[in-house]
Each structure stands twice: as C-alpha cells, then as structure tokens.
Amino acid sequence: MGRSSKGQCKIKAVTHSDPEISDAMISVRGVSKSFRKKSSIISTLRFWRPKQQIAALADVNIDLARGELVTLVGPNGAGKSTLLKIISTLIQPDSGTVFVDGKDVLKNPEDVKARIGYVLADERSFYWRLSCRENLRFFGSLQGLTSKWLEERIEVSSAMFGLGEYLDKEFMNLSTGQRQRLALARGLIADPPIVLFDEATRSLDPGRAERMRWIVKDLLVKTQGKSVLFASHDMEEVRAISDRSILMVNGSIASVGPFEQIEDRVREAFAEEARKETEEFTKLLETHGIVFDSEGGNS
Amino acid sequence: MRTLITLWSFVRRDIKVAVSYRLQFFFQATAMLSICITFFFLTMMFSEVEANIDSLDKYGGSYFAFVTIGIAISNYVDFSLRTFSSSIRQAQMTGTFEAMMTTPASIGVIIGGSSLYPLLFTSFRSALLIFFGVFLFGIEIKLGSIGALGLVIILTVICTLALGIFSAGFIVLFHRGDPVTAAVSGLTWFLSGVIYPKEILPDWVQSIAAFLPVTHTLEALRLGLLQGASWDTQQNSIIGLALFAVITVPLSFLWFSWTIRRAKFAGALARY
Numbered sequence: 008m009g010r011s012s013k014g015q016c017k018i019k020a021v022t023h024s025d026p027e028i029s030d031a032m033i034s035v036r037g038v039s040k041s042f043r044k045k046s047s048i049i050s051t052l053r054f055w056r057p058k059q060q061i062a063a064l065a066d067v068n069i070d071l072a073r074g075e076l077v078t079l080v081g082p083n084g085a086g087k088s089t090l091l092k093i094i095s096t097l098i099q100p101d102s103g104t105v106f107v108d109g110k111d112v113l114k115n116p117e118d119v120k121a122r123i124g125y126v127l128a129d130e131r132s133f134y135w136r137l138s139c140r141e142n143l144r145f146f147g148s149l150q151g152l153t154s155k156w157l158e159e160r161i162e163v164s165s166a167m168f169g170l171g172e173y174l175d176k177e178f179m180n181l182s183t184g185q186r187q188r189l190a191l192a193r194g195l196i197a198d199p200p201i202v203l204f205d206e207a208t209r210s211l212d213p214g215r216a217e218r219m220r221w222i223v224k225d226l227l228v229k230t231q232g233k234s235v236l237f238a239s240h241d242m243e244e245v246r247a248i249s250d251r252s253i254l255m256v257n258g259s260i261a262s263v264g265p266f267e268q269i270e271d272r273v274r275e276a277f278a279e280e281a282r283k284e285t286e287e288f289t290k291l292l293e294t295h296g297i298v299f300d301s302e303g304g305n306s
Numbered sequence: 307m308r309t310l311i312t313l314w315s316f317v318r319r320d321i322k323v324a325v326s327y328r329l330q331f332f333f334q335a336t337a338m339l340s341i342c343i344t345f346f347f348l349t350m351m352f353s354e355v356e357a358n359i360d361s362l363d364k365y366g367g368s369y370f371a372f373v374t375i376g377i378a379i380s381n382y383v384d385f386s387l388r389t390f391s392s393s394i395r396q397a398q399m400t401g402t403f404e405a406m407m408t409t410p411a412s413i414g415v416i417i418g419g420s421s422l423y424p425l426l427f428t429s430f431r432s433a434l435l436i437f438f439g440v441f442l443f444g445i446e447i448k449l450g451s452i453g454a455l456g457l458v459i460i461l462t463v464i465c466t467l468a469l470g471i472f473s474a475g476f477i478v479l480f481h482r483g484d485p486v487t488a489a490v491s492g493l494t495w496f497l498s499g500v501i502y503p504k505e506i507l508p509d510w511v512q513s514i515a516a517f518l519p520v521t522h523t524l525e526a527l528r529l530g531l532l533q534g535a536s537w538d539t540q541q542n543s544i545i546g547l548a549l550f551a552v553i554t555v556p557l558s559f560l561w562f563s564w565t566i567r568r569a570k571f572a573g574a575l576a577r578y
Contacts, residue, residue: 040573042572042573043572063573089573092573095408096407096408096570097404097407097408097570097575097576098570098571098573098575099567099570099571117410117412118410120408120409120410121410123408125408127401127404127405127408131400131401132400132401132402132404132405133400133402133405134319134323134400134402135400136322136323136326136327137319137322137323137326141319141322144315145315145316145318145319146405146406146409148311148312148315149312149315149406149409149410149411149415149416150409150410150411151308151312151410151411153308153311193405
C-alpha cells in the first residue's frame, strides 16, 4: 500500500482497483498524494516532494458511471475528503490522472468545475451577514447562472432542502443543521451532472438526514440521472443509499462492491482504527502510572 | 457580459456586508474629517515659515493643500491593500475562499472581483478627505487637464490593483505576514513625498522614489489640482504610472496563479 506514516491499519494491505468503466463520468487512475509533515517558508515555496511526508492517498483507482451512486466509506483520515478535493480540483495530485466527464482536472479545471457540484463538509463557508438568498445568489453567479434562471434555481434548490421559509434570514441566525442544508442547496444550485458529497448529513437531524438520502438516491440519481460520489462514515447511511461502496483505509482502496458484500471489512476497518487508538491511549496512561482495565475500571 | 455580471455580484456582496455594519460609514467619515482638522491646525502652526519653503511653490505654496492630497492618496493605496488582503484572509478563515474555488469562475474573476469593493470604498474615503479639505477648509482648486487627471486616477487604481494581487498571493501562500502592504506603505511615506515635498530628499533617493507609483500619482494630482497643470506637464507622471502598470499587472496575475497552484499542490487552499 505504500503508506509511509506510522499506524498502518491491520487490514490486509491489498490495493483494490475499481473496475474500469468505458464512459465513466469520473475516472481516477493511479492517484497518489502526500502532504508535508512540517511547514516552513522553503517547503511552502518548493514543488518537489519533501523528505518527511504523510501519504494521504496511494495509487487510488475509481470509476463512477453515469447515473451511478457510489459511496466512499472509511474511518476518519482514510483519504475520502482528499480524494473528493482532488476530483473537484482543490488539491493537485502528486501522480496519476483524474478525468471528469472526459475533462482532465489538471488541464481543464474550469470545465471540470462546471460539471461538478461539491457539498463541502464545512457548513461555515458562507457570508454570515448575508441572507440565504443573497449567499445562493452570489455563489450561483460564480457558477455562471444569471437573472431568471438563477432566481429559479435558488427557489428550487432551497425548496429541495426545506429552506424556503429561511431564504431571507441572515446566515448567522441559522442553526447548524440549517447551514448544512444551505450548503447542500449551494452544491446543487447549478444543477450539475455530477455531485460530490463530503459528510453531507453530519449536522442534520435524523428526519432530515433521511429526507436528504431520499433526495440523493431517488431524485438526483434515479430520476435525474446524476452521478454521485458520497463520502460518509455512517454505515447505516451507506447501506441505505449506495449502489456500490468503496472502502478506503489509510489512503488506499481496501474493498469495492455492494455494501452487503464488504460490510464485514468496513466494520473491521472501523474497529481496527478504534482499537489502535485505544492501545495508544492505554500506553500513554501506563507511562503516567495509570493502569487501564478494559473491563471498565482503573487502578 | 457574464464576467461583468459576476464581477458585479462581488461588489453587491461586499456592499451588503459593509452596509450591515451601519456605523462603519459614519466612523470612516469622521476619521477623514479628523485627519483634515489635524493637518489644518498643524499648518496654522507653521503658517509663518510656510512662505519660506521653496519646494512648496511648485505646488501652489499651501502646505495644507499639499498634505491633504498626500494623505488622501497614501491612505488610498495603504487602505486598499489592507482591505484587499484582509478580505482574502477572512475568506480563507471562513472557508468561502475554498467554496469560491470550487466554482467554474476563473482565478482572474475571483481575485478581480474581490478587489473591486476595497478599491471603490477607499476611493470614496480619499475623495471625502479632499472634499472636506476643499469645502470646509478652503483648499483652492485650479483644475488643469481633466483628461490627464482622469488617466492618472485610472492608472493609480490599476497599479494599486496589481500591488493588491501581489499581496493576496502572499496571503494565499503564507496566510499571514504579507510583505507587500508593509513595504509599499512604509516606502511610500518615506520616499513619495506624502507629507513633505520629495524635492527635499537627496537626488539618489528621489531616483528610487520614481519606482513607486504613488510618487507619480502625487506629483500629477498636486500639479493638476493645485496648479492647473496641462497634459504636457503631466506627461512624465502618466508615463511612469503606465510603465508600472504594464509591468506589474501581468506579473501580479502570474504570481497569483502560481500561488494558487502551489496551494493546491500543498493542499493548503483551505488552511489558515
């Protein structure tokens, strides 16, 4: 798997490749990405790879077909967000190629971004003193929408996530869940053929998370034929919506297939990460003279 | 056309945010007024020696008029650069910068759009300062070639935009510690003749000052507003500003594109 940092997951280190799709909407081939460990002026300015680096992705291959919903599942730090950011041109890969609807992310970033709606995990990324409508109007105009079409899309995308009555409310007065819904509306405002979701239901209440899953699966994918890449670490959510799941562990693809087929490996990956952290914490406690009893007590 | 609409959406966004801070405009106006009052009384203190300062004759002989234009322009450049870089930094911190970068809008549109309001707002501040000087404190205006003055103002805005883009590149890369604003502000005050005529500086220092756009702007505006200078008299300042603009504008866009590529390589677009 080629991961250079400590703490390799014990899951068998086999790199799985997603089966190649001929007319894929997203095609990721041999993508690797590392980040520097330490930040300095020289390391910031140079393009060559620093000696001390953390591997975020290692030789990742993924294809997403037209009208397909694929979930990216894996523990925190598995590389899901990094992969989505590479596809949406926010991060440049060290190696490999990424094509979105036939457009190279490095050579045609603007064409790629015109085809993608990206719902960021960060629901703060709005202008706090502007209303929801003004925020959507601003980001919609950056998407190239104008006049009537923009206003129509604001109405449709906000209604989709139940934001109609909050449209003229200032962003700073919204709850966390409402902000997340506004992020969802922004991601879909230009009606893109491809949508990337990064932990998009994280701040939603169970009812709205369920509605959001219905919108993604039944409306966006089945009815409108959009292609969706949906990153999540919520197993039930992944089970409920995906046609196909990709398990990512330590920056590599550990398993690919229908969720039911890879569920055991997913559970194992989550458990392994948790077990590893518990072991490290127990060791730390021991160095401070605290013996931790896994049955629940300490001495 | 679409680009213009997108650029306008930046201005509309920034005006709405600025208007939501209702007292800001009031305090900006009072700040300009207090600057005017301070230099008016400072000039009164030196009124007896003012007539003996030969280097002021070229600009009409009034130190108050001289310094009001000096402060208005240096304040324009300094405040534009600070507002511009702080808006980029704030966008990084709130995540809106990353959100903008996910849209198909080009880097040129994003950076150009982000700079429009700071430039417009600081133009208003500087115009207000000169307005107070003229209508409340009696600065005598002898208007020269309006075409030359207009061109000087346009070129000054373009030069400030280029400097602002350089500054924004540093913010994208290092998040803090932008050296452009500090260097330009410091050198402008020292070399460009903001509060004293540059003619009192040694010749070799004056030749360094020629590399700063503000030096040319101040010379042209003072001669054009206080002495009614013609196009011919303004020609050298216009050439100086135009040269600075022609060299720095493409370089600043190249620099900013490079910093974005670098930030994408380092995965640092959303870092702050």
